Amino acid sequence: xxxxxxxxxxxxxxxxxxxxxxxxxxxxxxxxxxxxxxxxxxxxxxxxxxxxxxxxxxxxxxxxxxxxxxxxxxxxxxxxxxxxxxxxxxxxxxxxxxxxxxxxxxxxxxxxxxxxxxxxxxxxxxxxxxxxxxxxxxxxxxxxxxxxxxxxxxxxxxxxxxxxxxxxxxxxxxxxxxxxxxxxxxxxxxxxxxxxxxxxxxxxxxxxxxxxxxxxxxxxxxxxxxxxxxxxxxxxxxxxxxxxxxxxxxxxxxxxxxxxxxxxxxxxxxxxxxxxxxxxxxxxxxxxxxxxxxxxxxxxxxxxxxxxxxxxxxxxxxxxxxxxxxxxxxxxxxxxxxxxxxxxxxxxxxxxxxxxxxxxxxxxxxxxxxxxxxxxxxxxxxxxxxxxxxxxxxxxxxxxxxxxxxxxxxxxxxxxxxxxxxxxxxxxxxxxxxxxxxxxxxxxxxxxxxxxxxxxxxxxxxxxxxxxxxxxxxxxxxxxxxxxxxxxxxxxxxxxxxxxxxxxxxxxxxxxxxxxxxxxxxxxxxxxxxxxxxxxxxxxxxxxxxxxxxxxxxxxxxxxxxxxxxxxxxxxxxxxxxxxxxxxxxxxxxxxxxxxxxxxxxxxxxxxxxxxxxxx
Numbered sequence: 145x146x147x148x149x150x151x152x153x154x155x156x157x158x159x160x161x162x163x164x165x166x167x168x169x170x171x172x173x174x175x176x177x178x179x180x181x182x183x184x185x186x187x188x189x190x191x192x193x194x195x196x197x198x199x200x201x202x203x204x205x206x207x208x209x210x211x212x213x214x215x216x217x218x219x220x221x222x223x224x225x226x227x228x229x230x231x232x233x234x235x236x237x238x239x240x241x242x243x244x245x246x247x248x249x250x251x252x253x254x255x256x257x258x259x260x261x262x263x264x265x266x267x268x269x270x271x272x273x274x275x276x277x278x279x280x281x282x283x284x285x286x287x288x289x290x291x292x293x294x295x296x297x298x299x300x301x302x303x304x305x306x307x308x309x310x311x312x313x314x315x316x317x318x319x320x321x322x323x324x325x326x327x328x329x330x331x332x333x334x335x336x337x338x339x340x341x342x343x344x345x346x347x348x349x350x351x352x353x354x355x356x357x358x359x360x361x362x363x364x365x366x367x368x369x370x371x372x373x374x375x376x377x378x379x380x381x382x383x384x385x386x387x388x389x390x391x392x393x394x395x396x397x398x399x400x401x402x403x404x405x406x407x408x409x410x411x412x413x414x415x416x417x418x419x420x421x422x423x424x425x426x427x428x429x430x431x432x433x434x435x436x437x438x439x440x441x442x443x444x445x446x447x448x449x450x451x452x453x454x455x456x457x458x459x460x461x462x463x464x465x466x467x468x469x470x471x472x473x474x475x476x477x478x479x480x481x482x483x484x485x486x487x488x489x490x491x492x493x494x495x496x497x498x499x500x501x502x503x504x505x506x507x508x509x510x511x512x513x514x515x516x517x518x519x520x521x522x523x524x525x526x527x528x529x530x531x532x533x534x535x536x537x538x539x540x541x542x543x544x545x546x547x548x549x550x551x552x553x554x555x556x557x558x559x560x561x562x563x564x565x566x567x568x569x570x571x572x573x574x575x576x577x578x579x580x581x582x583x584x585x586x587x588x589x590x591x592x593x594x595x596x597x598x599x600x601x602x603x604x605x606x607x608x609x610x611x612x613x614x615x616x617x618x619x620x621x622x623x624x625x626x627x628x629x630x631x632x633x634x635x636x637x638x639x640x641x642x643x644x645x646x647x648x649x650x651x652x653x654x655x656x657x658x659x660x661x662x663x664x665x666x667x668x669x670x671x672x673x674x675x676x677x678x679x680x681x682x683x684x685x686x687x688x689x690x691x692x693x694x695x696x697x698x699x700x701x702x703x704x705x706x707x708x709x710x711x712x713x714x715x716x717x718x719x720x721x722x723x724x725x726x727x728x729x730x731x732x733x734x735x736x737x738x739x740x741x742x743x744x745x746x747x748x749x750x751x752x753x754x755x756x757x758x759x760x
Contacts, residue, residue, distance in 0.1 A: 220244025220304075220327055221412025221536070221557045224352060224395040225294065226405045235338040239265070239280065239352065240294060244304060244413040244558065246326045265354055267338070268465050271347040274456050275479055277465040280352070281334045290331040295409040295429060295657060296675065297618050298329045304411050306673060308665035324560055327413050338399075351463045352395045353482055364535045366502045366509045367487050392444045392482055394462065394554040405551045406430040406543055408522075409657040409675045412557055417564040418531040424557075426522035426539070427677045433653045434550060437542040438522040440515070442504045444482050444538060444554050452477035461552070509535040509559070521587060524557075533561040568606070568662035568672035570613055575601035575639075583748060588678040593686055593752035595648045599641065600678065604660060606636040611664035613638050618657045628656075642678075650682045686752030687712070689744045692759040700735035703758055705744050717741040717757065736760055 222243045229236040266277035292299055303310070304327045311325045338350075397405060409427035416422040428436055444462070452467055453459070464479040490499035492510065507513040510533060515526040517539065524539075537557050543550040574584060581596040592598050604613050615638050619628050626644035642656065656678050663671040690704045705712055714727050719740025725733040734742065741759045748754045 219246070219558065220324075221555070222393045223408070223412060223555045224393050224405075224553065225407050226352070226395060226397055226551070228402055228404060229335060230402065232335065233337060236335065237338075238333055238335045241265075241332040242293065242412065243330050244327055244411060245330060246324075246328070265352055266465055267336075267350060267352050268463055269347040269351070270349045270456060270463065273347075275452075275464055275467040280336050290333055293329055293331045295407050295427075295618075296329075296411070296659065297621065298331075298411070300328065300330060302329075303327065304329055304413055304673075305415060306661065306663075306671035308663075308669055308671060324413065324415070329411060348398050348400050349463075350397055350399055351465075352397075353465070354392055365533045366489055366535045392554075393556050394444050394482060395551070396461075396463075396553075397551040398549055401545065401548065401550060403434070403543075403545070403550050404431045405553060406434070406436055406541060408555070409655075409677050411673075412555075414557065414559050415670060415672070416526070416528060416559055416561045417566075418528055418561055420564070421525065421527050421569075423569065424524040424559075425674060425676070426524070426555075427657070427675050428522055428541070429655050429657075429677060429679075430543070431653065432545070433681070435544045436520075436522070437544070438517050438519050439540045439542070440504045440508065440517045440524075441538050441540045441554070442488075443536055443556070445487065450479060450481065452479050504537070508537050509533050509561075528561050531561050531563040533559070535559050562670070564668050564670065566608075566610060566664050566668040568611060568664070568668075568674070570660055570662055570674070571603075571605040571607055572658075572676050573603040573605065575603055581748075582680070583746060585681075588676065590678065590680045591748065592646065592680060592682055593748045593754075594646055594650050594682050594684045595752075596646050596748070598644045598646060598680070600680075601639065601641045602658075602678070604638040604640065604658075606662060609636050610667055611636060611662040614661040614663070615640060616659045618659070622655055622657070626656075644680075646682055648684075651684045652682060654680045654682065656680075683748070683752055686748055686754055687744055687746045687756050689742075689756035689758045695760060697737065698735075700733050701760060702731055702733045703742065703744075703760075704731055705746075705756070713745045715743045715745065717743050734760055 220243065222241075225240040225242065227238045227240070229238050265280040267280055268274065268277040289300060298304070303325065305324055307325055311323065395405065397403070407429045409429055410425060414422075414424055416424075426438075430436060450459075456463070459479075459481060462482050464481040466480040467477060468480070469477050488502035488504075488508075490496070490501055491507070494500055502508055502510075506515050508515055509528070510530040511526040511528040514528075515524075517524050522539065522541070524537075535558070537559065539555045539557060541551075541553040541555055543552070572588070574588070576584065578599070578601045579590075580599040582590045582592040582598045582600060584590055590598075590600060604615050606613050612634050613636060614634050615630060617628050617640075619626050619642070623644060625647075626642060628643075629641050631639040640658070658676045658678070660674045660676065661671055662674075665671065688706050693701060695701050703714075712728070712730055714724050714729070714732050716723065720736035720738055723734050723736045723740060724742070734740070739759065741757055743755060743757050745755045
């Protein structure tokens, strides 16, 4: 039984109670729900009935929650993306919700009873609104659903995973099927304006999360499920339910700078093959080119309550959302907040309170501590010997502009490990000698001048020669004026050519998403899907060197360039010869014995400067 109290403008306080009775069946759980709601006006709180119901319910529930034998694969990952809508007003935003869930192919989208829709969200801040969140507009199905996703062009009715022998669509509108074959991607969006009650708009840190968490269990194979009611406190039982350990998504943002939080050209549900190294590319896309830092963290679990502390810093990184007063004993105050708590189970072969447990850093599931996340790119890599795992991992994505924090996104991914004798690791190779009017940086990044006629050839290769690669792209969304052609598509080696005649007015970051399908049905049950993103920075200014500077005899100084990519050559125009620490680099150190002028030359061509000088 769950109780939740939340403020509703003009309606006082709402008390809502739910009862969920779970039955173990062939495909997981069948649910029976009894939902009642009573609105109390005048700002008064009456919990007597709720407390009586709580005592009765606790006595009726089994003492512990038992993990069923089914794997319950119907819930995938989830994420939030926020975009500033300055066109609608200074406090207007658009919130995008992306979830991977099992559903059928009806036009209204997923209707699985195991998936709780609509979804409700709150917003809170660190100044006037702290401890009192405000509800956002409801994500009511299907009005807020988008026909396609933001980055992969994934449609609502299309399955995420491609199986060589796919199951037929179910005939019923509910899908309690224990399989990822019906997993689909759902995107929703709502435009909202920060409420007028928050008249002080200078807080800097705001938080968006789910208003309340549903009576639904995680069933991840790396989670330890304790007793159903491990806590005896009367008020904390309103929120603290130990069975609600499915991972929650959360988004924090800085409103003081115009910014869109980063998006990702990847799904949230992944298949990993046992006895193979697995690499998962999250493919981040940041509109402003801000810096991102990726970290694997424990899952953000369902809402808890804890004693009230007026110091908001005492709650850590995640902000509290509501404050309530318990009438018995008088004036005892609690706050509601999401929390990061480690509920990881003991590793196989160990038990007891002092066992070695799974952990978020290098062993969030049975992968022999090989799990790692690249802090710069978000690439996930691991090796597992164990099939049949269904786990949640949470990737914390921090966004910075210089040294200024912009946002933090808790992105939930779901991983399923399966048996297979074949693993797809297609190579993505830039045909460097044939790149025209652009310079190669790193990680499939390029720099070019505004007005340049760019050509970027890329080879996609299946190194084992067992699969067929089918490459498609989404340049029509991001670069409609460019063209992309392919040679030998649907073979083990595909050649692509991106041609783009940039305009003198173009500037900033641009991206192209390539979708890769590797079909090897003779040796694998799954046609594997992946994506790659190339990013192109268009510069109007071109290369800019360090300012002229002075040093004393015997000293040295490091020179810098910006806006020209990484392929730069340095020369001594006049002065001390051989005084450069390197000539084909971005940041040489120089130690001249007399006044010396250095020249930096880039390979950029177009309507921007390809060279600059620095005098030391």
